Structure formats: structure tokens, C-alpha cells
Amino acid sequence: MATKSVSTFLEMKAKGEKITMLTAYDYSMAKLLDDAGVDSLLIGDSLGMTMLGYENTLSVTMEDMLHHVKAVVRAAKQAMVIADMPFLSYHTTPEAAVLNAGRFIQEAGAHAVKLEGGFAVRDKIEAIIAAQIPVLGHLGLTPQSVNMMGGFKVQGKSETQARKLIEEAKLLESLGCFGIVLECVPAKLAKMISEAISIPTIGIGAGNGCDGQVLVIQDVLGMYDALSPKFVKTYANLKVAIQDATKAYCEEVKSGAFPEEKHTFKINEEVLEKLY
Numbered sequence: 709m710a711t712k713s714v715s716t717f718l719e720m721k722a723k724g725e726k727i728t729m730l731t732a733y734d735y736s737m738a739k740l741l742d743d744a745g746v747d748s749l750l751i752g753d754s755l756g757m758t759m760l761g762y763e764n765t766l767s768v769t770m771e772d773m774l775h776h777v778k779a780v781v782r783a784a785k786q787a788m789v790i791a792d793m794p795f796l797s798y799h800t801t802p803e804a805a806v807l808n809a810g811r812f813i814q815e816a817g818a819h820a821v822k823l824e825g826g827f828a829v830r831d832k833i834e835a836i837i838a839a840q841i842p843v844l845g846h847l848g849l850t851p852q853s854v855n856m857m858g859g860f861k862v863q864g865k866s867e868t869q870a871r872k873l874i875e876e877a878k879l880l881e882s883l884g885c886f887g888i889v890l891e892c893v894p895a896k897l898a899k900m901i902s903e904a905i906s907i908p909t910i911g912i913g914a915g916n917g918c919d920g921q922v923l924v925i926q927d928v929l930g931m932y933d934a935l936s937p938k939f940v941k942t943y944a945n946l947k948v949a950i951q952d953a954t955k956a957y958c959e960e961v962k963s964g965a966f967p968e969e970k971h972t973f974k975i976n977e978e979v980l981e982k983l984y
């Protein structure tokens with residue numbers, strides 16, 4: 709089966725069919741999610757927090773990202789694979805932005821890239837799209853601006869902020885982005901934006917009026933507790949499952965109950981005889 713693409717996203721919005729997206733950072737998880745039928749896999753720079761243990765996403769490099777994007781691409785058979793551009797990989801010049809976006813396509817095999825911001829990164833988005841690389845926008849809470857925002861806070865609550873968000877969403881549409889992630893934006897504003905543009909909005913903490921939803925997979929599976937944003941729904945509690953399994957394994961190794969005979973390999977008795 710061919711992978712889902714930019715046109716799939718646009719058709720889904722036109723038909724009113726919701727788009728599903730989850731983050732994935734490694735082969736085995738990406739394979740499970742792809743087999744389960746998720747529409748798109750995002751290698752988020754949130755991997756800096758969930759996979760690498762940083763406090764925010766600012767330390768993540770192109771090399772960190774490429775390593776994980778390559779692993780996810782190997783697993784994806786039907787989902788669209790989107791690589792998140794890390795801090796500083798698209799902020800300097802349009803040329804640098806194209807070359808870095810291009811590495812995700814050429815070296816890693818991603819289908820599209822995502823980057824944060826509106827007016828401030830307009831020329832970079834234009835240049836990447838001119839190079840025929842599909843771009844997913846990202847507005848609202850843009851974690852790479854954490855030091856400007858003074859923390860991970862809901863965005864677009866004031867009239868000025870809300871107007872800016874609406875204008876930026878229209879700008880991204882006009883530049884040719886194939887969708888926009890709306891992160892931590894009031895639900896009614898996100899709905900208004902979704903209705904005002906023809907490209908899909910993918911919400912995270914932005915309510916049910918968006919055209920699709922994205923969450924961080926560790927949050928969905930209940931295996932990362934350094935953060936607990938209000939917008940997360942935990943669909944499984946793997947923290948408990950993983951810790952119970954770990955404790956059971958350790959107990960059985962200590963007691964000698966594991967491994968059992970069925971977990972072992974045999975040697976011919978005649979060979980053994982010669983060794984004695």
C-alpha cells in the first residue's frame with residue numbers, strides 16, 4: 709500500500725474525515741502505530757524530552773532528528789512521515805532552511821517537514837515549498853519559543869494574540885502549507901481558524917473543532933510523567949505495565965525461576981561426553 713500523502717490530508721478535510729497523527733521516534737513503536745492505521749507519524753522534536761531527557765526542545769540537533777527519522781521511515785508502510793525541524797535549523801537563512809529540510813527528505817526518506825511560526829519564518833517556508841518539500845505549519849504554543857513565552861502556556865487568549873493567530877493561519881495557507889498544527893489554543897478560536905482555511909488543522913490542546921488531532925505517544929500510552937498537560941488523554945497505562953513486567957523479570961532472575969528449560973538450547977550428549 710502506498711503511503712498517505714499531502715493530497716490525502718487535503719481530501720480528508722474536504723470530506724470532513726478527521727486526521728490522526730501520533731509522534732513516533734523509533735522503529736518498533738512506529739511499526740505498531742503504522743500497523744494500527746494511524747494516518748501520520750510525526751518525529752517531533754519533543755523527542756528531546758521524551759527520548760533524550762532534556763527539559764525542553766531547544767537542545768535537539770539535526771543529527772538527533774535524522775537518527776530518529778530514519779528509524780521511523782523504515783517502519784512506515786501506510787502513514788505519512790513528517791519530520792519536525794529542530795531549533796536553529798531554519799531560523800538563519802532560507803538557504804539553510806532548504807538544505808536542512810532537504811536532508812530529512814533526501815537522507816532520511818521523510819515525506820514532509822514541520823516547522824514552528826508564522827510571519828517570522830515566512831521566507832523560510834516559501835523557500836522550502838519552492839524546493840518541492842511539503843510543509844506542515846505549527847502555530848499557537850510553539851515550544852521552541854519557550855523562553856519568549858515564559859513557559860509552555862496557552863496562546864491566543866487576547867484579542868491581539870487571537871487576531872495574529874488567524875492572520876498567521878491564513879498566511880501559512882497562502883504560502884502553500886498542507887496543514888497547520890494548532891497547539892494549546894482556545895477551542896473556539898481553533899474552530900474558527902479551522903473553518904476559515906481550506907487546509908487541515910491538526911490540534912493538540914486545541915479542541916474538537918480541528919480537522920485532526922496529534923498527541924505525543926508517550927503521553928497516550930502513559931509512560932512519561934515529567935509533564936501532564938491538561939489536553940492529554942491516557943489511553944493505556946504502560947508505566948504500570950512496564951514496571952510490573954520489570955519487577956517480575958527481576959524477581960524471577962533472582963530466584964532462578966527464569967530462564968526455564970524451554971528458553972534454552974541443547975547440545976548433543978556425545979559432544980558433551982567428550983568435554984567432560
Ligand SMILES: Nc1nc(=O)c2c([nH]1)NC[C@@H]1CN(c3ccc(C(=O)N[C@@H](CCC(=O)O)C(=O)O)cc3)CN21
Nearest residue numbers: 754757758851860861862924927932935936937938939
Ligand atoms: N511528552 C510531551 N508531550 C507534549 O505534548 C509535549 C512535549 N512532551 N514536549 C514538547 C511540547 C511541550 N508541550 C507542553 C508542555 C506543557 C504544557 C502545559 O503544562 N500546559 C498547561 C497550560 C498552562 C496554561 O494554562 O497556560 C496545562 O495545564 O496543560 C503544554 C504543552 C507540548 N509538547
Ligand SMILES: CC(C)C(=O)C(=O)O
Nearest residue numbers: 731752753754792889
Ligand atoms: C507535539 C507535536 C505537535 C510536536 O511538535 C512535537 O512532538 O515535537
Ligand SMILES: [Mg+2]
Nearest residue numbers: 752753754792
Ligand atoms: Mg515539535
